[in-house]
Amino acid sequence: LTDESVAPLPVIDDLDTKGFWDAAHRGAVAVRACEACGLVLHPPRGICSRCHSIRTVWRDVAPTATLISWTIVRQSVHPGFPAPYAIVVVALDDEPGVRLVGRITDTPALKVGMAMHATFEAVNEDVCLVQWLPTATSNGLPGTSR
Numbered sequence: 001l002t003d004e005s006v007a008p009l010p011v012i013d014d015l016d017t018k019g020f021w022d023a024a025h026r027g028a029v030a031v032r033a034c035e036a037c038g039l040v041l042h043p044p045r046g047i048c049s050r051c052h053s054i055r056t057v058w059r060d061v062a063p064t065a066t067l068i069s070w071t072i073v074r075q076s077v078h079p080g081f082p083a084p085y086a087i088v089v090v091a092l093d094d095e096p097g098v099r100l101v102g103r104i105t106d107t108p109a110l111k112v113g114m115a116m117h118a119t120f121e122a123v124n125e126d127v128c129l130v131q132w133l134p135t136a137t138s139n140g141l142p143g144t145s146r
């Protein structure tokens with residue numbers, strides 16, 4: 001029996017992505033990388049696309065990013081995600097080739113290039129989502145990256 005008003009949850013025990021969810025659960029952002037040549041494997045996978053090694057590791061990265069794109073959703077498409085909200089795409093500061101998606105409740109002021117930071121949304125005891133919010137600068141306003 002499922003409650004359709006509840007937002008769907010990610011699969012957190014998938015062999016390819018488990019490390020990301022484990023990291024989120026302890027309040028960190030992690031990327032999967034090849035242990036042999038160091039290439040970051042994103043989306044995460046069990047074999048290196050450069051050297052074909054199957055030795056991979058999960059590596060913590062800074063929980064900061066740059067806003068690449070966003071959209072505001074004004075009409076609810078699922079009862080678990082009441083509108084309005086923003087969907088953001090960010091590029092990690094430590095690994096700019098890695099882009100992650102997040103959801104921000106409400107309609108924040110967003111600008112491409114602005115600095116973002118990860119927040120960790122514990123949905124239940126097991127599942128923690130990584131979301132992204134604008135990073136406030138010393139003047140209290142959202143800043144731009146670099």
Ligand SMILES: [Zn+2]
Pocket residue numbers: 034035036037038039048049050051052053
């Ligand atoms: Zn490799």
